[in-house]
Amino acid sequence: MHVTFSEQELAFxxxxxxxxxxxxxxxxxxxxxxxxxLSPEDYIRWQQLLHSRGWAGVNWPVEYGGTGWTPVQKYIFxxxxxxxxxxxxxxxxxxxxxxxxxxxxxxxxQQRFLPDILASKVWWCQGYSEPGAGSDLASLKTxxxxxxxxxxxxxxxxxxxxxxxxxxxxxxxxxxxxxxxRQEGISFLLIDMKTPGVTVKPxxxxxxxxxxxxxxxxxxxxxxxxxxxxxGKGWTYGKxxxxxxxxxxxxxxxxxxxxxxxxxxxxxxxxxxxxLVTDASYMRQLAAVEVELKALEYTxxxxxxxxxxxKAPGPESSxxxxxGTEIQQAxxxxxxxxxxxxxxxxxxxxxxxxxxxxxxxxxxxTSTALRYFNNRKAxxxxxxxxxxxxxxxxxxxxx
Amino acid sequence: xxxxxNEVQEMLADSIDKFIENDxxxxxxxxxxxxxxxxxxxxxxxxxxxxxxxxxxxxxxxGFDGGPIDIMVVMRRLxxxxxxxxxxxxxxxxxxxxKRVANEEQKQRWLHPIxxxxxxxxxxxxxxxxxxxxxxxxxxxxxxxxxxxxxxxKGFVINGGTAGILIIPARTGGExxxxxxxxxxxxxASADGLSRNAYQTVDGLRAAEITLENVRVGSAAVLGxxxxxxxxxxxxxxxxTLAVCAExxxxxxxxxxxxxxxxxxxxxxxxxxGSFQALQHRMVDMLTACxxxxxxxxxxxxxYAQGGADASRAISSIKYLVSxxxxxxxxxxxxxxxxxxxxxxxxxxxxxxxxxxxxxxxxNADWHLDRLAA
Numbered sequence: 001m002h003v004t005f006s007e008q009e010l011a012f013x014x015x016x017x018x019x020x021x022x023x024x025x026x027x028x029x030x031x032x033x034x035x036x037x038l039s040p041e042d043y044i045r046w047q048q049l050l051h052s053r054g055w056a057g058v059n060w061p062v063e064y065g066g067t068g069w070t071p072v073q074k075y076i077f078x079x080x081x082x083x084x085x086x087x088x089x090x091x092x093x094x095x096x097x098x099x100x101x102x103x104x105x106x107x108x109x110q111q112r113f114l115p116d117i118l119a120s121k122v123w124w125c126q127g128y129s130e131p132g133a134g135s136d137l138a139s140l141k142t143x144x145x146x147x148x149x150x151x152x153x154x155x156x157x158x159x160x161x162x163x164x165x166x167x168x169x170x171x172x173x174x175x176x177x178x179x180x181x182r183q184e185g186i187s188f189l190l191i192d193m194k195t196p197g198v199t200v201k202p203x204x205x206x207x208x209x210x211x212x213x214x215x216x217x218x219x220x221x222x223x224x225x226x227x228x229x230x231x232g233k234g235w236t237y238g239k240x241x242x243x244x245x246x247x248x249x250x251x252x253x254x255x256x257x258x259x260x261x262x263x264x265x266x267x268x269x270x271x272x273x274x275x276l277v278t279d280a281s282y283m284r285q286l287a288a289v290e291v292e293l294k295a296l297e298y299t300x301x302x303x304x305x306x307x308x309x310x311k312a313p314g315p316e317s318s319x320x321x322x323x324g325t326e327i328q329q330a331x332x333x334x335x336x337x338x339x340x341x342x343x344x345x346x347x348x349x350x351x352x353x354x355x356x357x358x359x360x361x362x363x364x365x366t367s368t369a370l371r372y373f374n375n376r377k378a379x380x381x382x383x384x385x386x387x388x389x390x391x392x393x394x395x396x397x398x399x
Numbered sequence: 400x401x402x403x404x405n406e407v408q409e410m411l412a413d414s415i416d417k418f419i420e421n422d423x424x425x426x427x428x429x430x431x432x433x434x435x436x437x438x439x440x441x442x443x444x445x446x447x448x449x450x451x452x453x454x455x456x457x458x459x460x461x462g463f464d465g466g467p468i469d470i471m472v473v474m475r476r477l478x479x480x481x482x483x484x485x486x487x488x489x490x491x492x493x494x495x496x497x498k499r500v501a502n503e504e505q506k507q508r509w510l511h512p513i514x515x516x517x518x519x520x521x522x523x524x525x526x527x528x529x530x531x532x533x534x535x536x537x538x539x540x541x542x543x544x545x546x547x548x549x550x551x552x553k554g555f556v557i558n559g560g561t562a563g564i565l566i567i568p569a570r571t572g573g574e575x576x577x578x579x580x581x582x583x584x585x586x587x588a589s590a591d592g593l594s595r596n597a598y599q600t601v602d603g604l605r606a607a608e609i610t611l612e613n614v615r616v617g618s619a620a621v622l623g624x625x626x627x628x629x630x631x632x633x634x635x636x637x638x639x640t641l642a643v644c645a646e647x648x649x650x651x652x653x654x655x656x657x658x659x660x661x662x663x664x665x666x667x668x669x670x671x672x673g674s675f676q677a678l679q680h681r682m683v684d685m686l687t688a689c690x691x692x693x694x695x696x697x698x699x700x701x702x703y704a705q706g707g708a709d710a711s712r713a714i715s716s717i718k719y720l721v722s723x724x725x726x727x728x729x730x731x732x733x734x735x736x737x738x739x740x741x742x743x744x745x746x747x748x749x750x751x752x753x754x755x756x757x758x759x760x761x762x763n764a765d766w767h768l769d770r771l772a773a
Contacts, residue, residue, distance in 0.1 A: 001404060291771065305401065322687065392683045
């Protein structure tokens with residue numbers, strides 16, 4: 001039993017570290033460090049840089065242009081990425097629809113879509129939830145009616161993250177109602193957002209930011225070649241996609257990075273106040289979160305070790321999403337507490353590029369509450385934590 | 400990166416598992432716990448014969464050269480079996496001091512018989528006023544010619560009623576509560592002036608209050624350097640803390656498993672209670688706590704085994720988690736077992752009591768969180 005990396009792994013770590021040090025653009029780094037919102041172009045530029053290094057498809061198999069990395073390499077990459085405070089990869093193409101297309105799509109679809117996903121040339125978004133279908137996703141009502149060489153899609157998708165920038169959307173739509181189980185009769189469709197009848201309406205979240213949308217489909221014609229896999233089997237494909245989503249959702253390395261930054265921050269005096277490190281009660285809360293995070297890091301490593309040795313991940317993997325998001329949210333609150341009153345000014349302009357007015361608060365203080373508010377979504381998306389517990393109870397505990 | 404046990408560890412694990420499965424059911428455990436000594440001599444002899452009492456000692460001392468990982472393997476399983484035989488007191492505590500600082504003659508006299516199962520021993524590491532502060536040693540040892548005269552009190556000495564030899568930290572110099580000036584003495588239980596008040600503890604184990612009144616020992620009783628006993632004491636308590644954490648993780652898993660099993664078999668309102676979502680989510684939380692504790696235990700043990708700056712943080716982290724979320728796992732197990740959970744008859748209650756005792760030993764949750772926050 002040991003947790004040391006092999007020499008090859010250490011060399012890989014050095015290679016990744018060097019890349020992040022030398023190739024991560026300074027302007028994006030500065031925005032990241034100061035809590036300034038990235039533009040879509042920033043994300044694309046960064047993802048294309050990763051692609052030029054062959055590192056865009058972290059989880060993809062080599063034959064589709066992926067890295068083919070071992071689980072340990074992925075772990076190392078995630079840690080270095082977080083340490084550099086590099087932008088989060090927009091997941092909808094690279095982490096979600098890409099794996100579905102290379103797993104279930106036909107060759108033509110693979111050739112048509114995968115290269116542009118890898119190269120971040122096409123921005124994808126997700127059409128799963130509906131106003132009436134959240135946790136109970138199988139109750140979705142968006143209809144796709146077969147009409148010879150195309151489907152006619154009608155319905156509404158919601159919580160479509162960054163859909164306002166998207167070129168394409170992947171959707172679960174009902175192609176048949178004559179089914180024994182509600183999970184049957186659902187199909188996985190790829191839809192060009194420029195198709196007539198597609199409209200995007202913003203939803204403003206509690207932090208005041210336009211991040212998610214409602215997407216309406218009004219008699220949208222979708223060519224049959226945009227159906228992935230078999231008609232009626234979309235639920236199965238969609239579940240695979242959600243597993244990819246959940247695996248990355250724990251964000252252990254990111255949370256470690258944020259804790260380290262916070263530790264540094266609370267050791268310094270702000271506006272002449274005593275450093276927070278002298279507040280025993282605060283430091284106890286921080287220490288308690290760190291303990292849980294360290295445990296989660298090893299829970300993730302145990303999962304990786306199981307996968308690396310060819311075993312199926314054990315029950316430890318199923319808790320990653322729930323615990324990971326609980327920890328993220330606890331860290332969000334620690335940042336709010338650290339900022340005190342200066343978490344409260346609502347000055348969103350200050351967190352945009354080119355702000356020239358008088359700044360309120362130090363550093364990213366005034367973005368802490370906004371981030372806390374925004375990230376309440378973490379325990380809701382990807383299957384709410386309560387749904388996760390239902391899944392664990394059924395499939396792990398056998399209840 | 401490798402979380403698997405080596406072949407020797409697998410064999411050790413297997414043999415303990417088999418022993419518990421075949422020879423140590425709950426009724427047997429209860430019988431041993433209720434006996435005069437509070438454990439079975441026969442079982443203890445078997446531990447020695449199988450070499451389990453030799454695990455953490457060097458080959459030169461006749462041991463298996465085992466480290467923290469091997470002790471973790473043993474203690475997890477003793478936890479699952481709710482074993483009352485005094486492994487911690489003899490092997491981890493007394494043995495931990497002796498292997499670190501005893502000279503060859505002292506090892507012959509005390510360590511080897513401990514490993515052989517012939518001598519019962521313990522380390523009297525706490526005093527009535529000390530709570531969890533190891534250096535809070537008010538017991539004094541004063542030199543008189545070639546001898547030492549010991550005076551003071553030791554509290555909650557586990558295995559203290561049965562031990563033939565007690566390792567007594569005593570102050571021979573330094574400031575009150577200082578780490579310097581603590582000397583370790585090996586004192587025979589039969590020594591004049593040593594009296595003990597032995598009692599049961601809530602978890603079915605045994606402990607004693609020890610009083611030393613002008614107890615005279617020779618210089619051969621001094622273990623290690625005069626005034627320099629603290630590092631060995633501290634290291635041994637670190638070993639023991641990790642050991643009880645491993646025991647606790649074994650208990651946590653067992654309670655979680657038993658609770659899930661029970662919820663599938665116990666019917667109310669015409670259905671198994673495990674079909675109720677209110678209980679399902681609580682059992683998922685138990686699973687989460689168990690897996691998190693398991694993960695952190697592995698990190699802590701490997702980090703401690705490597706040595707270095709993180710070792711004491713690793714120990715406080717796992718002890719904090721075991722004392723806090725482990726306690727909750729115990730409480731939930733009792734709650735979900737309903738009325739049966741609060742009876743003496745059911746094993747669950749006894750596992751819960753042992754988990755509670757571990758939670759309050761070697762620094763409780765608050766104490767370790769304070770160390771982490773400092």
